[in-house]
Amino acid sequence: MEKKVVDARGLACPLPVVNAKKAVGEFKEDGVLAVLVDNEIAVQNLKKFAAQKGLAAAGEKKGEKEYEVTIQVAVNGDPASALAEEAGEEEIACRTDSRKKGLAVVLSANVMGGGEEKLGKALMKAFIFALTRQDVLPETILCYNSGAYLTCEGSDSLDDFKELEADGVNIMTCGTCLDFYGIKEKLAVGTVTNMYDIVETMEQAGAVIRP
Amino acid sequence: MREKRLQLIVTFRTTADAMAMEQACRERKAPGRLIPVPRAISAGCGLAWCAGPDCREVLKGVMQSIGIQEEDMCECMV
Structure with a gap:
């Protein structure tokens, strides 16, 4: 099983999602992508991104300003997910910090x-x-x-x-x-x-x- | 800020009526929740019942059963 880690701490929206998307695309087999971020909003954005791709994701608070989002990457996702991904592709938008x-x-x-x-x-x-x-x-x-x-x-x-x-x-x-x-x-x-x-x-x- | 959705808004003549509606809906497990009257409907203050646009008849039934009448019933983005 492939494993990757993306450290997106200190990066502003939409970079954590952009980097996660890139990393997911590089998986050659099913695996786990861990994305490190430093705020709850980025966690929500990554979960939303994973949901749009039809991938399971979970967020965990590791420390004061440290969160880890784990995305289960399936290289050959089901067709419904692929369609959902296609439909939602342009809609990946960040929640902004208000x-x-x-x-x-x-x-x-x-x-x-x-x-x-x-x-x-x-x-x-x-x-x-x-x-x-x-x-x-x-x-x-x-x-x-x-x-x-x-x-x-x-x-x-x-x-x-x-x-x-x-x-x-x-x-x-x-x-x-x-x-x-x-x-x-x-x-x-x-x-x-x-x-x-x-x-x-x-x-x-x-x-x-x-x- | 939360995404806005089209909702059915029921306003009442008195705050007591709005609170009676909340209690009645809860007892009858009718849909909706109490919210401040949206600015799009009135600049004044007050409480309103907010539910999905398809709940009009259910809510009318609840109001009838407890003998209160709405001031207005309309749809707006909340």
Whole structure:
């Protein structure tokens, strides 16, 4: 089985996809292509590229700014994949990075504002949905206290958070809060964080949005 | 930003009606979700029900069953 590694760290879109495409074309037999990149958006772009080629791909975070996308290369793909590839060939487009550096959104509760809880929950859902529709996205979303419920199974906003994560937004939920509410095992998007990270993120943020 | 798709948008006269719609749809496993009223429909604020364009009749049935009426029902890119 052939194995290749493409180091695309430090390369801007669309170069990681371009280099991966070139490497896939050089396979003489079935094999595995590992592409190293340094951001989540590149991971998404490579997965999209693989899907268009009808190839299986998986992404793994290896370190702070290190991701590995593994593409299973099949030299003689099925005809349906070849057709899909042909149709999608011109459409390989990169997700662009629409995050604003230093912009943090802080969700300190599962409701937006004070007052009636039912309304507050509906407003929070609407806020998170509207966030996904913005041309400019935050770099980070911090969830703590009852805001931790928002990133856990059962939250109506999970799809929105997953979309934001796919766009490279760093979603972090307070571990102490997950533990306190007994929902540690239910975290469904993003990562667990601690008070030091929360403080640092807020300190370093140029702007903090707190609905 | 998420890719926009053509969706059916149901707006209501009151926020309470929009929230009642959400609860009713959830209980009946009817499709859709609550979203802020898209800017293309109104510059004002408010909540709307958003579902696929083919859900018009299902949603009308839900509204009828709980005795609420839509303010408007239209399709737009969301």
